[in-house]
Amino acid sequence: MARRLVVIGAGMASGRMLEHLFAAPHDWSVTLFNAEPRGTYDRLMLSPVLSGEKTYAQIVTHDADWYAARGIETRFGESVTRIDRAARIVHSAKGATPYDALVIATGSAPFIIPVPGKDLPGVVTYRDLEDTEAMIAAGLAGRNAVVIGGGLLGLEAAAGMAARGASVTVVHLMGHLMERQLDPAAGALLQRDLERRGIRVHCNGATKAILGTNRVEAVLLEDGTVIPADLVCMAVGIRPETRLATDAGLEVERGITVDDRMQTADPHIFALGECTEHRGQVFGLVAPLYRQAEVLASTLLGQPASFAPIQTATRLKVTGCDLFSAGDFSGSEDIVLAAPAGPYRRIVVNEGRIAGIVMYGDTGDGGWFYDLMKARQDIAPLRDTLIFGPAFAPQEARP
Ligand SMILES: Cc1cc2nc3c(=O)[nH]c(=O)nc-3n(C[C@H](O)[C@H](O)[C@H](O)COP(=O)(O)OP(=O)(O)OC[C@H]3O[C@@H](n4cnc5c(N)ncnc54)[C@H](O)[C@@H]3O)c2cc1C
Structure with missing residues (x-):
């Protein structure tokens, strides 16, 4: 008999995880709950929807048909309200659903500053x-x-x-x-x-x-x-959506604590995405969550996989404001290229390696600096021309 997998949240991370899971032979029968009355869409692309450059239909990644084609039972517009770990059941307004394995992928909630008037319409x-x-x-x-x-x-x-x-x-x-x-x-x-x-x-x-x-x-x-x-x-910040896990007595710090396989302290329960905390780190960008999704799919397939912290880079999706940022600015040495009207580049170096990158105005070389940073490349041979980017790097020192 198929094993029952229940997933709470049809967000970006769980959509990607189910893609990986269904790319391989497996014996899971999946039920997917989502508080939002719809399937999965590219949340990053809400900004072009807001500005009028895209429509919602253009940002959908996994709709009801996508899930149905894989035999996944979808319960859109239905929130899970409680997890009963002893009975291995989740509860929603429509009843109880049993699981053999449960994935909590509930994302984050916006933080509301507690000022007078915060509940006013508008x-x-x-x-x-x-x-x-x-x-x-x-x-x-x-x-x-x-x-x-x-x-x-x-x-x-x-x-x-x-x-x-x-x-x-x-x-x-x-x-x-x-x-x-x-x-x-x-x-x-x-x-x-x-x-x-x-x-x-x-x-x-x-x-x-x-x-x-x-x-x-x-x-x-x-x-x-x-x-x-x-x-x-x-838009003052987000906090991981952890209430179900806290109520169920799972270990929660800022996010739901998971190990390198995305498992919580309960061997039948996994967590994924912005609701998690891994080795003290919480998440607000999607790149590491996609890696989590791969790892969790492997875990559910019984294959070895391990999630490790990864550096992420940020870009702003606002036309005409071209910025790139990665790493942190607490290195011991700065290399700066600046003109009063921009572009602006700052490379922060720590122990001979790039620790942080800030670029504004012309960010075309961001990926090159980022690769050097991720590879922890010794920048000594590149040092004299580093700030000018790959076009100026000595041939023999190019990575
Ligand atoms: C406007 C905007 C722009 C962004 N831009 C970027 C960007 O440029 N780059 C970047 O890396 N990241 C960006 N992000 C962040 C990115 O969208 C998130 O990191 C990502 O969506 C997190 O994925 P997730 O699956 O963990 O959570 P989500 O995508 O939030 O999905 C969680 C889902 O769980 C559902 N849920 C919650 N509780 C329950 C419950 N009890 N029962 C059932 N369902 C439940 C929610 O309704 C939601 O649909 C942006 C976010 C926003 C809002």
Whole structure:
């Protein structure tokens, strides 16, 4: 008899995992729950949907037909509410579903800052299709939109709403934009480019309250600034969606603790994607999750596989704001190439190897630097010309 595999969450990670699983012979009979009333889509591409460059239909990766063709039972629009580990059953509003193996792939939830007015109509987050449609439905042309959060997500929301004609202000708590990926110099260039396209940026801005009677009317900052707002998008961070695991008594730190095979402390339960924590690391970009997906498929196929931390690189999907960032900036030495109007390059070196990369303006060589960083290549032979990129590397020293 087939073994029963239940998957909670039809997001980017579980879609990829099921692809790998069904590429090999196996004896799993799969049931897939999803809180969203749909199958799997490329969440990264919500930004082009918001800006009007793409439609939802163009970003679908695994729809009900894809799953049905593989005999996967889909329960879209149905949240799992509880896991009964002793009975090996998951519960939803429609009843109980038994499993032999369970995969928790519930992703993340947007963090909401607990300020007065956070629940007013017109305050949205940016995570799924509903959020995106809520912003579009607000009729953005000519309206005032405030984005709280100047990270990757917030800036994509800002650019998307601006593309639909909104007058957008970004309020960011820190001194420069995308401070986790960019240093102050690159952050300033990014701010300049966003302002050139009409997006206002308010750094060092702490939100005190969201004002309004029946719906949002303005955002009040700690310094007394009042910014008029017909719509407020909160994009201040995410937290792993771990509630089911916590309630079931699984080990949860910031995310659901998994080992190198993506198994939790319960041998019948695995976790995958942004809801996980692996060796103290949590995740917010998709590249390592795709590797997790491969590893978990192998684990379920009884094949050896192991997930190891990998370096990720960030790009912003906002036209005209070309940035590349990877690694960290805490190295012992900096090599910088800068002109007042950009482009800007900074390579951080630690013990003779690239530890971090920040590029703004001309990022074409980002992949080359990134490969050197991942390979932990000794940069001594390249050092004199390193900052100028591969075209200037001595022939004999090219990797
Ligand atoms: C607008 C936007 C832009 C992004 N851009 C980038 C980018 O440029 N580069 C990058 O690397 N990453 C980007 N990301 C992040 C990327 O989308 C995530 O890392 C990825 O989607 C995480 O995959 P996941 O499968 O873990 O979670 P998700 O894709 O979030 O899927 C989790 C699913 O689980 C469902 N679920 C939750 N709880 C339950 C429950 N109890 N029962 C049933 N179902 C449940 C949810 O409804 C959801 O559909 C972006 C994210 C957003 C929102």
